[in-house]
Amino acid sequence: LNNVPVVLTVHNLADTIRELINEAANEVNMQRNMVMMENQMKMSPQTMRQETHQSTPSNMMYTFLRRSEDMMIEGAFGKAAEIAITATSKIEKRLKRPATSTDIVPLFHKFIEPYCPKRHIVCNPLEKYRTADGTCNNLNNPVWGTAITPQPRFLPPNYGDSQNLGHIPRILSVTGDPLPSPRLISNNVHGSGVNHPRSQKYTVALTHFGQFIDHDVISTPILIDEGLDQMVCCNGDQPVNRPECFPFFTPPGEFKHTCMEFVRSEAAPTTGCGPGPRHQMNQRTSYLDLSQVYGNNIKAMRELRTLHGGEMQEGAGGLLPDGPPDLDCVEGQVCFRAGDHRHSDAPTLNVIHVLFLREHNRIARGLQKINPHWGDEKIYQETKKILDGMYQHIIYNEYLPAILGEEIVTKFGIRSTARGYNNVYDPKVDGSTRNVFAAAVFRIGHTQIESFVGFMTPDYAHGAQTPVVEEFFNTRLIRGHNSMYGVDGIARWMCTHFQGAPDSFITHAVRDRLFETEPGNGFDLPALNMQRARDHGIPSYNKWREFCGLKPALHFGVAPMGLIDHDPRSAKALQLSYSHPNDIDIFPGGLSEIPMPGSLLGPTFQCLFSLQFLNFKVGDRFYYENDFKHTGFTPGQLNTIKQQRLSSLFMRNMQMSRMQHNAFVSPLSGPQRHGHEMFPPLDLNFWREIVIHKKK
Numbered sequence: 095l096n097n098v099p100v101v102l103t104v105h106n107l108a109d110t111i112r113e114l115i116n117e118a119a120n121e122v123n124m125q126r127n128m129v130m131m132e133n134q135m136k137m138s139p140q141t142m143r144q145e146t147h148q149s150t151p152s153n154m155m156y157t158f159l160r161r162s163e164d165m166m167i168e169g170a171f172g173k174a175a176e177i178a179i180t181a182t183s184k185i186e187k188r189l190k191r192p193a194t195s196t197d198i199v200p201l202f203h204k205f206i207e208p209y210c211p212k213r214h215i216v217c218n219p220l221e222k223y224r225t226a227d228g229t230c231n232n233l234n235n236p237v238w239g240t241a242i243t244p245q246p247r248f249l250p251p252n253y254g255d256s257q258n259l260g261h262i263p264r265i266l267s268v269t270g271d272p273l274p275s276p277r278l279i280s281n282n283v284h285g286s287g288v289n290h291p292r293s294q295k296y297t298v299a300l301t302h303f304g305q306f307i308d309h310d311v312i313s314t315p316i317l318i319d320e321g322l323d324q325m326v327c328c329n330g331d332q333p334v335n336r337p338e339c340f341p342f343f344t345p346p347g348e349f350k351h352t353c354m355e356f357v358r359s360e361a362a363p364t365t366g367c368g369p370g371p372r373h374q375m376n377q378r379t380s381y382l383d384l385s386q387v388y389g390n391n392i393k394a395m396r397e398l399r400t401l402h403g404g405e406m407q408e409g410a411g412g413l414l415p416d417g418p419p420d421l422d423c424v425e426g427q428v429c430f431r432a433g434d435h436r437h438s439d440a441p442t443l444n445v446i447h448v449l450f451l452r453e454h455n456r457i458a459r460g461l462q463k464i465n466p467h468w469g470d471e472k473i474y475q476e477t478k479k480i481l482d483g484m485y486q487h488i489i490y491n492e493y494l495p496a497i498l499g500e501e502i503v504t505k506f507g508i509r510s511t512a513r514g515y516n517n518v519y520d521p522k523v524d525g526s527t528r529n530v531f532a533a534a535v536f537r538i539g540h541t542q543i544e545s546f547v548g549f550m551t552p553d554y555a556h557g558a559q560t561p562v563v564e565e566f567f568n569t570r571l572i573r574g575h576n577s578m579y580g581v582d583g584i585a586r587w588m589c590t591h592f593q594g595a596p597d598s599f600i601t602h603a604v605r606d607r608l609f610e611t612e613p614g615n616g617f618d619l620p621a622l623n624m625q626r627a628r629d630h631g632i633p634s635y636n637k638w639r640e641f642c643g644l645k646p647a648l649h650f651g652v653a654p655m656g657l658i659d660h661d662p663r664s665a666k667a668l669q670l671s672y673s674h675p676n677d678i679d680i681f682p683g684g685l686s687e688i689p690m691p692g693s694l695l696g697p698t699f700q701c702l703f704s705l706q707f708l709n710f711k712v713g714d715r716f717y718y719e720n721d722f723k724h725t726g727f728t729p730g731q732l733n734t735i736k737q738q739r740l741s742s743l744f745m746r747n748m749q750m751s752r753m754q755h756n757a758f759v760s761p762l763s764g765p766q767r768h769g770h771e772m773f774p775p776l777d778l779n780f781w782r783e784i785v786i787h788k789k790k
């Protein structure tokens with residue numbers, strides 16, 4: 095009888111919903127104010143500032159996961175989401191039916207309106223260029239793919255609270271016991287001792303080009319401690335008990351403390367703050383639009399430009415421009431600035447940022463010469479459009495064939511056509527980055543991470559190498575350390591040196607020592623990946639196999655009905671970790687599958703990866719192959735873009751006199767290096783605009 099829906103008259107229903115939403119808003123406000131007051135009493139502004147500026151592992155993690163857009167706007171959306179989730183919970187408890195019922199939804203929207211931040215979006219369908227924040231890419235759904243929106247899902251969440259709304263992450267096994275600690279699983283599945291084997295084919299450039307794409311399409315901010323910014327979730331070995339925290343235990347003796355810090359992701363409201371479970375926020379535009387280079391809103395974009403001749407600001411030596419000290423790099427250094435705040439996470443990532451920045455300015459100067467009558471804005475937008483096009487071409491012709499395999503990219507129409515247009519746009523497709531892709535699938539890059547960063551001389555002699563552990567958020571190698579390294583030397587190294595083998599093992603450098611500043615105080619990255627997916631309520635491995643049309647594992651053996659896509663070692667490692675196959679987390683389950691022939695991924699990740707990258711192209715009105723009059727390229731422009739490769743960018747913008755055609759395949763595995771004559775230039779003559787001066 096307890097679950098019988100409560101029937102109310104229309105008037106009573108409206109009153110009830112209004113009352114419960116107001117109640118939820120008051121609760122959320124009170125809770126936040128209380129925390130803010132407590133925090134203000136605890137600390138003086140001086141101590142706060144000092145604490146956040148020291149380079150500790152937690153501070154580096156905060157740098158990575160911080161709110162990077164307007165703090166206030168993101169905070170307002172986060173708070174609105176909390177109100178919407180709390181109200182959903184109250185309504186469902188009171189009425190004993192889903193708050194997403196058709197009669198409730200309109201009332202919910204009406205009464206939550208005063209608490210829901212508004213977006214004023216006016217689209218101009220004739221606009222030639224992308225907007226900075228991704229709005230109006232889809233003219234029917236102008237918010238799709240926009241920065242500061244929730245990450246949509248392929249499958250509904252599976253949280254740990256009885257209402258499945260996300261107050262509690264996914265924490266329970268199907269047996270009713272708690273799920274195992276992610277560190278235990280990491281030890282069993284991803285640990286390979288100190289030496290992680292290397293790929294025999296692919297370069298470090300493949301790893302960090304992937305990371306560069308990741309920073310274009312996703313950045314999930316974590317919750318902050320009101321008035322303090324940075325949340326603390328472990329007190330020595332003791333976990334802190336508060337709703338924002340989700341730390342986990344590690345076995346004694348492995349790290350300095352047995353409690354590993356973890357702050358939950360910020361919640362995001364759906365458009366109009368509708369009822370439903372907790373979702374997570376994306377601070378980036380989902381589109382492959384180089385927002386990691388250009389910024390994710392109009393203000394950030396302007397701040398990265400010179401506002402002359404269409405150019406972007408460059409720092410000394412053609413590096414990224416200097417940023418505020420100590421914000422996005424380690425203590426005591428002058429940091430850089432870019433469209434994404436994680437640019438200095440690894441020096442090898444920073445190199446790709448520099449590569450695209452230099453190419454932007456090179457093209458802008460070329461266009462200025464060809465079309466001297468063009469102003470700053472026109473040159474900037476046209477240059478950006480060209481670079482976006484080349485970047486998409488590299489992704490769909492070089493990056494994805496390496497990751498997914500030639501067969502799949504051809505079979506599913508993922509690869510671009512060799513010449514001419516290819517109209518793929520479908521306005522019904524939402525090109526947004528999906529939650530599971532960010533929280534697990536695209537993190538496959540973590541197995542490719544190499545333990546060192548090195549440089550090579552201009553004639554490709556080995557220079558030196560240094561453990562990557564010492565270089566997270568450190569800008570010294572980029573700026574040139576002891577007259578060694580520097581972007582050009584690192585570029586030569588990363589196009590030659592093999593990346594980590596794309597297997598289930600993950601280098602000690604990030605599995606035991608991520609952001610470490612003294613022995614034993616680092617993080618375990620694959621463990622964080624699992625905890626993040628649980629935080630987001632991402633369903634387990636078996637659910638994703640079913641989603642992909644694959645058979646779920648009913649037992650831990652590799653025989654039929656079991657883990658048929660795993661080898662016996664991985665299956666054993668999973669068995670050792672979990673008490674039931676339905677508990678397997680998506681990251682370890684997917685990453686430890688046997689790769690498909692010619693691919694770096696097993697069938698489950700290959701399916702989800704392909705689907706996401708198909709959405710990125712089919713859901714993007716500005717996708718470079720589309721034959722659209724206002725927004726597309728002319729046939730000549732498109733064909734010169736289609737002759738470009740990542741290696742062409744390296745050859746043009748780094749001090750490199752020779753290089754192999756595919757930057758991702760190492761010359762150490764066979765391919766020859768070639769000189770400049772073998773790399774077709776980007777022919778800017780296709781952008782020449784003839785101006786006819788009328789005689790008076």
Ligand code: HEM
Pocket residue numbers: 155158159301302303304305308312313314315439440531532533536537538539540542543566604619622623626
């Ligand atoms: C040295 C290299 C790298 C480091 C230090 C690093 C570090 C991190 C950290 C600390 C996180 C957040 C973990 C959390 O959820 O708490 C993260 C997330 C992530 N990483 Fe990496 N990573 C690296 C390389 C890569 C590569 C090569 C890829 C892909 C090809 C990748 C893809 C991702 C993705 C998609 C996320 C989720 C981002 C988000 O939702 O905001 N990472 N990484």
Ligand SMILES: [Ca+2]
Pocket residue numbers: 310311378379380381382383384385386
């Ligand atoms: Ca983007």
